[in-house]
Amino acid sequence: xxxxxLQVRGLTRRFGGLVATDRLDLDIGQGETHAxxxxxxxxxxxxxxxxxxxxxxxxxxxxxxxxxxTRLSAPARSLRxxxxxxxxxxxxxxxxxxxxxxxxxxxHAGHSFRFWRPxxxxxxxxxxxxxxxxxxxxxxxxxxxxxxxxxxxxRQLEIAMALATGPRLLLLDExxxxxxxxxxxxxxxxxxxxxxxLTIVLVEHDMDAVFALADRISVLVYGRxxxxxxxxxxxxxxxxxxxYLGEDAVA
Amino acid sequence: xxxxxxxxVLGLGLVALAAVPPVGGLLNQPFYVDLVxxxxxxxxxxxxxxxxxxxxxxxxxxxxxxxxxxxxAVGILAHHGIHNGVLQWSLAIAASMAVALxxxxxxxxxxxxxxxMITLAFxxxxxxxxxxxxxxxxDDGMRLAxxxxxxxxxxxxxxxxxxYVVLAILLLFLVLAHRLIAARFGMVIRAxxxxxxRTRAIGFSPYRYKLMAFTLAGAMCGLAGALLVNHTEYxxxxxxHWTRSGEIMFMVILGGMGTLVGPVLGAFAFLLLENxxxxxxxxWQIIFGPLLILVVLYAKRGLFGLLPGGGPRDG
Ligand SMILES: Nc1ncnc2c1ncn2[C@@H]1O[C@H](COP(=O)(O)OP(=O)(O)OP(=O)(O)O)[C@@H](O)[C@H]1O
Ligand SMILES: [Mg+2]
Numbered sequence: 001x002x003x004x005x006l007q008v009r010g011l012t013r014r015f016g017g018l019v020a021t022d023r024l025d026l027d028i029g030q031g032e033t034h035a036x037x038x039x040x041x042x043x044x045x046x047x048x049x050x051x052x053x054x055x056x057x058x059x060x061x062x063x064x065x066x067x068x069x070t071r072l073s074a075p076a077r078s079l080r081x082x083x084x085x086x087x088x089x090x091x092x093x094x095x096x097x098x099x100x101x102x103x104x105x106x107x108h109a110g111h112s113f114r115f116w117r118p119x120x121x122x123x124x125x126x127x128x129x130x131x132x133x134x135x136x137x138x139x140x141x142x143x144x145x146x147x148x149x150x151x152x153x154x155r156q157l158e159i160a161m162a163l164a165t166g167p168r169l170l171l172l173d174e175x176x177x178x179x180x181x182x183x184x185x186x187x188x189x190x191x192x193x194x195x196x197x198l199t200i201v202l203v204e205h206d207m208d209a210v211f212a213l214a215d216r217i218s219v220l221v222y223g224r225x226x227x228x229x230x231x232x233x234x235x236x237x238x239x240x241x242x243x244y245l246g247e248d249a250v251a
Numbered sequence: 252x253x254x255x256x257x258x259x260v261l262g263l264g265l266v267a268l269a270a271v272p273p274v275g276g277l278l279n280q281p282f283y284v285d286l287v288x289x290x291x292x293x294x295x296x297x298x299x300x301x302x303x304x305x306x307x308x309x310x311x312x313x314x315x316x317x318x319x320x321x322x323x324a325v326g327i328l329a330h331h332g333i334h335n336g337v338l339q340w341s342l343a344i345a346a347s348m349a350v351a352l353x354x355x356x357x358x359x360x361x362x363x364x365x366x367x368m369i370t371l372a373f374x375x376x377x378x379x380x381x382x383x384x385x386x387x388x389x390d391d392g393m394r395l396a397x398x399x400x401x402x403x404x405x406x407x408x409x410x411x412x413x414x415y416v417v418l419a420i421l422l423l424f425l426v427l428a429h430r431l432i433a434a435r436f437g438m439v440i441r442a443x444x445x446x447x448x449r450t451r452a453i454g455f456s457p458y459r460y461k462l463m464a465f466t467l468a469g470a471m472c473g474l475a476g477a478l479l480v481n482h483t484e485y486x487x488x489x490x491x492h493w494t495r496s497g498e499i500m501f502m503v504i505l506g507g508m509g510t511l512v513g514p515v516l517g518a519f520a521f522l523l524l525e526n527x528x529x530x531x532x533x534x535w536q537i538i539f540g541p542l543l544i545l546v547v548l549y550a551k552r553g554l555f556g557l558l559p560g561g562g563p564r565d566g
Contacts, residue, residue, distance in 0.1 A: 052452065078454035090452070092445045095566040103442050107454035112435040113463065119435045145563075165453055 003066060005030045005199050006051070006169060011060035013046055013223075020046040022223035023060065028169070033191075033200040035210045038220035044203040045087050047220070048173045051201070052084040053077040065168065079108065083167035085158040087174045087203075093147035097138055100146050100157055101129035104164035129164060136160045136190060152183035159187070169199045176206050188212050211235075256559035261512065268418055272411045284414055285482075290522045291417045292478045295424055297502040297514035299471035304500065305509035306432055307464045308444030309359070312367045313374030314499050316354070317347040317469045319381060319491030321476020326486035327387055329395055336399030336407070343477035344470045350377075351469020355462045374491060381488030392487030399481055407481055417478055421515070424471060428511055431467075440464050441566045501539070505546055507553030509564060516554040 004027035013021040020043045028034050036044055049055035051062060053074035061070045069077055092100050102125045106112060109124065119125060133139050136156045141149060146157060155175060162170055175191070176184035188209050191200070195213060204210050210217060211231050218228040219240050227240050234240055268287070275284040296318055303309040321343035328339050358369040382390050398407040407413040431437050443450045443457035450457050480486050489495070498521065506517025524542075528535030546553055555561045 054448065054452065073456065074451040075454050075456045078452060084452055086449075086452075090446060090449045092442055092449065092566065094445055094564045095442070099438075099566060103438060103450075104453040106435055106438065112439045112455070112460065114435040115431045115437075116434055118430070118433040119438045120433065122435075161449075161453055 003063075004028055005032075005065060006201070007061075007063040008051070009061045009063075011047070011050060011062065012058045013043075013050055013055065014058050020223050021050060021057070024220075024223065024225060026218065026225065026228075028199060028201060031196050031199055032215050033195050033202060033213050035202045035204060035214035035217045036220055037204065037207075037210055037217060042220045043223040044220055045173055046223075048084060048171050048201070048203060052082060052171055054084075075107075078165055078167075081166070081168035082171065083162035083165045083169070084171040085162050085173055085175060087177060089151075089154045089158055091146045091154060091157055091161070093145070095146055096143050097146050097149060097153075097157055098126065098129055098133060098142040101132055101160050101164045102126055104161045105129050108165050132160050132164050135163070137186065152179045155179060155183075156187065159190075163194075167198065169201065170194075171201045171203075173203045174205060175202070176204065176209050184209065260558055264512075264515075265422070269415075272414050276411075281410065284410060286522065286526060288410075288414045288417050289479075289482055290518050291421045291515075292475050292482055293499065293502060293522060294515040294518035295417075295421050295475040295478070296472050296499050297506070297518050298421075298424055298428060298511065299468040299475065300499050301503045301508060301510070301514045302428060302432070302471075303461075303464050303468045304503055305507075305513070306437065306444065307440040307461055309461060309465060310367050311358075311370045311465070311468075311496075312493070312500065313354070313370035313372075313496050314468075314472060315491045315493070315495035316370075316374040316377050317351060317472035318476040318479060318495065318499075319374075319377060319488065320347040320350055321473035321478075322480035322486055322490050323381065323387065323476075324473070325399060325477045325480050326393065326395055329397065329399075330387060330393065334397055334400045336401040336405075339399045340474060340477050343473045347473025347476065348466055348470040351466045351473075352462070355465035355469070359458060359461050359465060371493060371496070374493060374496060378488055378491040378493070381491055388486060390488065392485055392489070395480055395484045395486055398484065399477070413481065417482075420474065420478070425511055425515075432511075436460065436463070438566070445566065501543060505543060505553055507550075507555030507561070510552065510555040510561070512558070513553050513555035516558075520554060 006028040008024060008026040011021050011024045024047065038044055046055065050057050053072055061068060064080060064082060069080065092103065105125050105128050106119065130142060133142055136159055138153060138156050138160060141153060149157060159175060176187050179187060184206060191213055202213060214231055216228060217231055217234040218225045219234065227234060227237050271287045272284050275281055300311065300314045303311055324343035324346050325339045328342060354370060354373045358366050361369060387393060405412060405416065407416065439455055439460045443461060447457060476490065479490065502517035502521045503514050505520055506515065507513025525535065528538055550556050552561055
């Protein structure tokens with residue numbers, strides 16, 4: 001078998017006495033959509049932050065595309081093709097929607113020690129950004145201040161910014177959290193449309209999203225993965241049911 | 252957005268500034284030429300602070316350091332008989348750039364209160380250095396025998412010529428800053444101010460951009476220092492006193508952080524009020540405090556926000 005795109009070995013993170021990520025191993029194959037589920041406080045966001053380079057790890061190693069990235073900063077990882085979205089929406093509120101995405105394009109378009117030409121008039125930044133806004137369904141909102149977007153639209157913008165970096169691996173932290181039913185179904189359809197072209201690590205509480213999108217699912221409890229398998233296998237796993245899913249989710 | 256009103260307001264402001272020397276001459280009030288020249292010098296300093304404070308989110312509480320370095324560069328060279336303006340001003344810019352690079356390299360690794368304290372501490376060090384060097388006047392300072400000398404008609408000894416030189420430099424910096432903040436570079440530092448974690452997540456390393464902004468602002472303020480010592484014709488460590496840093500910050504906040512015209516308005520309002528009130532009562536600063544509080548509470552974008560075209564923050 002070819003080397004997995006992302007290989008995590010023995011990854012650990014402590015907050016004081018609390019072990020938020022506990023010697024965690026994980027392999028994500030090229031093109032795979034891998035859901036990570038688990039109860040509140042299981043360590044899902046901590047894991048995403050460690051993978052994205054926002055949070056230092058106390059032990060363990062992360063390899064991405066054959067390279068050891070354990071010590072790389074978040075921007076260095078972004079430049080290598082790792083993109084994340086945030087559970088708690090994280091955008092540039094005073095900039096327009098299009099600016100937000102164009103900034104993500106700019107970050108991957110060479111250095112920014114350019115002092116004269118207005119960035120908002122650079123087609124090389126604006127056109128790719130517009131195309132991505134159209135993809136996620138925000139084209140009509142391009143020139144609105146991001147702060148005045150509705151919650152669901154801001155969640156879409158999160159994804160658009162991640163996509164604009166041209167990633168190989170998307171780390172999504174609860175992309176449909178707080179969305180209405182319609183919105184979340186649109187988001188799930190959208191993610192289904194990019195699935196396969198991109199490798200996705202999907203942290204999500206919404207089981208509809210998980211079962212609609214995931215090729216494999218890992219269940220995280222107290223910083224450890226207690227089970228990994230296909231959606232069917234996870235559904236059938238008694239330990240998982242007890243730890244997390246609850247009887248109604250199994251119906 | 253009333254973007255059509257903006258060029259009109261700016262044009263009127265420019266005409267007014269250009270008209271100060273002839274009108275002052277007509278009314279036989281050279282004092283006003285002097286005052287407005289001082290205002291414009293501080294406007295340059297305030298504009299440079301606004302680049303890092305308003306656009307870059309770096310609360311530098313030591314910006315007077317560069318005013319002092321620029322002034323000392325001119326004063327020291329003059330003291331040793333070098334009056335060539337090109338040399339003096341180049342040294343002023345280079346020295347303040349170098350110091351800003353060092354201070355920035357240390358302080359930008361921190362944030363919040365630590366950033367404020369480190370920038371303040373560095374400036375205090377320079378202030379005490381200025382006080383302790385007797386050769387250059389120490390505590391008392393020293394007179395600048397002649398103003399910086401330039402070839403041709405640029406005779407700064409002539410107050411009107413000097414006035415227009417300062418005005419030209421202010422305009423040049425306004426244009427440069429206007430381009431810079433809208434260019435890729437400006438977008439990065441504004442993004443980092445707005446949301447540093449997001450900026451890093453999309454692939455920027457903000458440190459190097461913030462450091463560059465900090466260094467450029469230092470250079471700009473260093474030139475303001477060179478102008479200031481020519482204006483006062485007196486070199487004193489008071490240029491670097493921490494209250495001076497506070498005053499420059501006051502101008503920026505009063506005029507409108509994160510705007511280009513704001514610092515100019517702020518410098519005007521501050522120095523004119525100071526002038527007016529200090530002729531009235533020795534305790535004029537008591538009136539300033541509440542004024543700043545009112546501006547912070549009720550005019551989020553300072554005086555600029557009250558102008559036509561002074562819309563909400565754009566990134
Ligand atoms: N910065 C921090 N300092 C201290 N403890 C933290 C910190 N971040 C997370 N924790 C703790 O680590 C554990 C894992 O938190 P994390 O946010 O990763 O959980 P999660 O699985 O994402 O939960 P949720 O489903 O609610 O988003 C929790 O007990 C949390 O309180
Ligand atoms: Mg979480």
